[in-house]
Amino acid sequence: MTMDVPVLEDDIGVGDYQYGFHDPTDKYVFQSRRGLDRQIVEQISEMKNEPAWMRKFRLDALDTFFQKPMPTWGGDMRDLDFQNMFYYVKASQGQEKSWDDVPDDIRKTYDRLGIPEAEKKYLAGVKAQYESEVVYGSLQEDLAKQGVIFTDTDSALKDYPDLVREYFGTVIPSADNKFAALNSAVWSGGSFIYVPKGVKIEFPLQAYFRINTQNMGQFERTLIIVDEGASVHYVEGCTAPTYSSDSLHSAVVEILVKRGGRCRYTTIQNWSNNVYNLVTKRAKAYGDSLMEWVDGNLGSKLTMKYPAIYLMEPGARGETLSIAFAGKGQHQDAGAKMVHCAPHTSSRVISKSISKDGGRASYRGLVKATHEAHHCKSNVVCDALILDSHSRSDTYPYIEVNQDNLTIEHEASVSKIAEEQLLYLMSRGMSETEASAMIVTGFIEPLVKELPMEYAVEMNRLIELQMEGSVG
Amino acid sequence: MSSLLKITDLHVSVDEKPILKGVSLEIRQGEIHALMGPNGSGKSTLAYTLVGHPKYEITSGTIEVDGAPLNDLDPCERARLGLFLAFQYPVTIPGVKVADFLRHAVTNIRNPARKEGEGLIPMRDFRKELKERMEGLGMDVEFARRYLNEGFSGGEKKRMEILQLAMLQPKFAILDETDSGLDSDAVRVVSEGLQKLAGPQMGVLIITHHERLLEYNVPQFTHVMLAGKIVETGDASLAHELHNHGYATVRQRHPTEAAEEQEREKTAPAATAVR
Numbered sequence: 001m002t003m004d005v006p007v008l009e010d011d012i013g014v015g016d017y018q019y020g021f022h023d024p025t026d027k028y029v030f031q032s033r034r035g036l037d038r039q040i041v042e043q044i045s046e047m048k049n050e051p052a053w054m055r056k057f058r059l060d061a062l063d064t065f066f067q068k069p070m071p072t073w074g075g076d077m078r079d080l081d082f083q084n085m086f087y088y089v090k091a092s093q094g095q096e097k098s099w100d101d102v103p104d105d106i107r108k109t110y111d112r113l114g115i116p117e118a119e120k121k122y123l124a125g126v127k128a129q130y131e132s133e134v135v136y137g138s139l140q141e142d143l144a145k146q147g148v149i150f151t152d153t154d155s156a157l158k159d160y161p162d163l164v165r166e167y168f169g170t171v172i173p174s175a176d177n178k179f180a181a182l183n184s185a186v187w188s189g190g191s192f193i194y195v196p197k198g199v200k201i202e203f204p205l206q207a208y209f210r211i212n213t214q215n216m217g218q219f220e221r222t223l224i225i226v227d228e229g230a231s232v233h234y235v236e237g238c239t240a241p242t243y244s245s246d247s248l249h250s251a252v253v254e255i256l257v258k259r260g261g262r263c264r265y266t267t268i269q270n271w272s273n274n275v276y277n278l279v280t281k282r283a284k285a286y287g288d289s290l291m292e293w294v295d296g297n298l299g300s301k302l303t304m305k306y307p308a309i310y311l312m313e314p315g316a317r318g319e320t321l322s323i324a325f326a327g328k329g330q331h332q333d334a335g336a337k338m339v340h341c342a343p344h345t346s347s348r349v350i351s352k353s354i355s356k357d358g359g360r361a362s363y364r365g366l367v368k369a370t371h372e373a374h375h376c377k378s379n380v381v382c383d384a385l386i387l388d389s390h391s392r393s394d395t396y397p398y399i400e401v402n403q404d405n406l407t408i409e410h411e412a413s414v415s416k417i418a419e420e421q422l423l424y425l426m427s428r429g430m431s432e433t434e435a436s437a438m439i440v441t442g443f444i445e446p447l448v449k450e451l452p453m454e455y456a457v458e459m460n461r462l463i464e465l466q467m468e469g470s471v472g
Numbered sequence: 473m474s475s476l477l478k479i480t481d482l483h484v485s486v487d488e489k490p491i492l493k494g495v496s497l498e499i500r501q502g503e504i505h506a507l508m509g510p511n512g513s514g515k516s517t518l519a520y521t522l523v524g525h526p527k528y529e530i531t532s533g534t535i536e537v538d539g540a541p542l543n544d545l546d547p548c549e550r551a552r553l554g555l556f557l558a559f560q561y562p563v564t565i566p567g568v569k570v571a572d573f574l575r576h577a578v579t580n581i582r583n584p585a586r587k588e589g590e591g592l593i594p595m596r597d598f599r600k601e602l603k604e605r606m607e608g609l610g611m612d613v614e615f616a617r618r619y620l621n622e623g624f625s626g627g628e629k630k631r632m633e634i635l636q637l638a639m640l641q642p643k644f645a646i647l648d649e650t651d652s653g654l655d656s657d658a659v660r661v662v663s664e665g666l667q668k669l670a671g672p673q674m675g676v677l678i679i680t681h682h683e684r685l686l687e688y689n690v691p692q693f694t695h696v697m698l699a700g701k702i703v704e705t706g707d708a709s710l711a712h713e714l715h716n717h718g719y720a721t722v723r724q725r726h727p728t729e730a731a732e733e734q735e736r737e738k739t740a741p742a743a744t745a746v747r
């Protein structure tokens with residue numbers, strides 16, 4: 001098989017972003033017209049042949065979206081033009097069980113992203129979403145036999161209507177924020193996972209999100225239910241072509257971890273520099289369960305993302321590990337929310353950000369405890385590394401506590417690469433770029449070492465790519 | 473033919489303040505030189521300048537290896553040409569494992585033309601070599617997995633410098649007080665280690681206030697620095713004499729430099745404090 005030469009938009013400086021290529025779109029099955037109104041939402045619901053309650057859910061959410069003002073905090077969204085986007089694009093007929101049945105162009109894209117290879121080596125299941133729909137899906141047979149469900153959310157709505165109806169929108173109501181409302185109105189694709197009581201999935205389940213069309217809006221909707229004593233590690237990766245005008249990615253991820261369950265949700269996002277990434281992620285963790293967000297934010301034009309954990313019952317633990325890398329023209333406004341709703345719950349946030357070439361990395365975090373939440377512990381550590389004088393880092397920690405009987409620790413540090421460190425490494429034969437990359441890799445190492453080996457390697461490789469050609 | 477490191481009339485300033493005021497020195501591969509001198513006389517400054525520390529500005533004079541000038545090369549290029557400094561105060565690089573760091577360093581030094589991203593030396597060979605070297609220096613192999621100098625004791629840091637020297641096999645090694653802060657067993661290990669490493673392929677400049685390192689590695693030349701100049705050069709017996717009697721007689725023999733030293737201490741009383 002020969003690899004097609006990718007279409008690269010050199011004139012706008014794809015630079016070192018290696019996933020900036022895009023595929024032709026002329027064989028697509030369906031593409032909605034530009035813009036957003038009731039008709040578009042009705043059309044999406046109709047194409048998907050949805051039950052009436054979902055159509056109503058969408059239309060109500062659309063009203064909410066139009067009513068809510070744009071947030072005035074966070075990043076600059078003045079150029080984000082909702083009426084210039086495509087809200088629903090279907091590239092192929094449906095979800096395939098074999099890569100051979102996925103249309104050539106799309107399959108080649110996933111080959112280049114290394115997904116089929118990873119699937120063979122270390123994954124328990126895969127979903128590949130291309131534009132608005134999932135084009136490929138797999139799950140190891142023994143897991144299916146144990147009752148594990150791993151499907152796209154559209155199929156789940158058809159095949160497990162009761163489960164979906166019971167939980168959909170219960171963790172993140174449409175009215176939560178403007179972008180949650182937008183997603184609720186036009187959502188398509190995303191993963192639906194149900195892990196039955198006591199089932200522990202050893203290898204990760206992975207979803208891969210790819211935007212291909214210019215001015216595309218991708219609105220996947222993910223719902224994960226980890227039943228009592230069960231465990232799962234879910235991983236998502238994201239990339240998009242580099243275009244001169246903007247795309248939008250606005251996902252909603254809802255997670256429930258029941259008594260004694262465990263869920264780890266790892267994101268390695270590497271969007272191109274023209275993507276607005278405005279995502280709402282929230283989990284509810286019940287008694288003695290553990291919810292972990294591992295959030296790697298690279299790329300995008302603006303990311304606003306604050307994965308939240310609501311600690312609902314005693315013994316629940318929440319942990320967020322977040323890495324943000326803001327390069328040229330990028331603003332990473334990322335962080336974490338921990339809401340202690342019950343006594344004897346604990347939370348931990350570790351955030352590391354790197355900014356360079358004029359990039360801006362902000363940590364925005366909230367620790368909240370209701371008046372019932374006594375004997376809780378929360379520990380927040382944010383470290384920022386700024387690589388040059390025109391880059392920027394900010395910390396916005398918010399604490400809302402209605403309780404005296406709890407411990408909250410917050411530490412923040414901002415550092416620069418010390419001249420002495422560079423000299424030391426360079427005097428051992430490292431180039432300046434290599435030396436800086438090594439220092440940055442070391443800076444995030446405490447988080448990266450938490451990742452399974454394959455993802456740790458991927459994370460370090462992405463950081464090295466970001467560092468290349470940047471110094472000197 | 474053996475290589476020559478040649479320093480000619482070197483003047484160096486830090487933040488516009490002149491520190492070295494005309495240093496000339498020639499070191500051949502295979503030779504051992506000792507550099508002594510009171511605190512603050514400029515020994516570390518010379519060492520940093522040789523490896524290309526950006527803070528140390530050469531205002532005049534040259535550094536050459538086999539006639540090729542190094543003045544304008546960055547520290548990485550100099551290292552790849554065979555210069556090595558065992559730092560007086562090695563820095564910590566958090567999160568970077570000793571083994572990963574050394575594998576990169578060894579690859580670059582042995583393959584000076586290597587570009588970023590090109591392959592590293594094979595893991596198996598590297599591990600084996602590293603293990604042997606560590607055992608040779610009486611180091612626990614566990615150190616390879618630790619973060620570079622993080623939480624290392626003073627003596628452990630110094631040993632780590634010698635381990636790097638052993639792995640990188642430079643043409644010219646500068647040891648800046650590698651023997652200070654070591655207990656007497658460690659001094660012996662380091663001294664013996666250096667003795668084994670320093671063969672005809674290595675020129676060594678030992679900066680020291682002690683004698684042990686020089687007992688195992690007897691210098692052909694001893695230089696004395698005072699107020700940014702090398703004021704005397706002798707053989708091993710000079711090192712011995714300085715060690716026993718201090719610098720009073722040197723100051724008497726070189727009143728001009730001694731006066732300059734006095735002058736500087738007055739204007740910057742903290743300058744000679746150990747950093």
Ligand SMILES: Nc1ncnc2c1ncn2[C@@H]1O[C@H](COP(=O)(O)OP(=O)(O)OP(=O)(O)O)[C@@H](O)[C@H]1O
Nearest residue numbers: 486491510511512513514515516517518527743744
């Ligand atoms: N980075 C620097 N910034 C400011 N002053 C410096 C710097 N490096 C050296 N100096 C000054 O230059 C002079 C020489 O210092 P240097 O460290 O070279 O002395 P030394 O001979 O190595 O002393 P010691 O025996 O104490 O190690 C001192 O006055 C010192 O304060």
Ligand SMILES: [Mg+2]
Nearest residue numbers: 515516517560
């Ligand atoms: Mg010194």
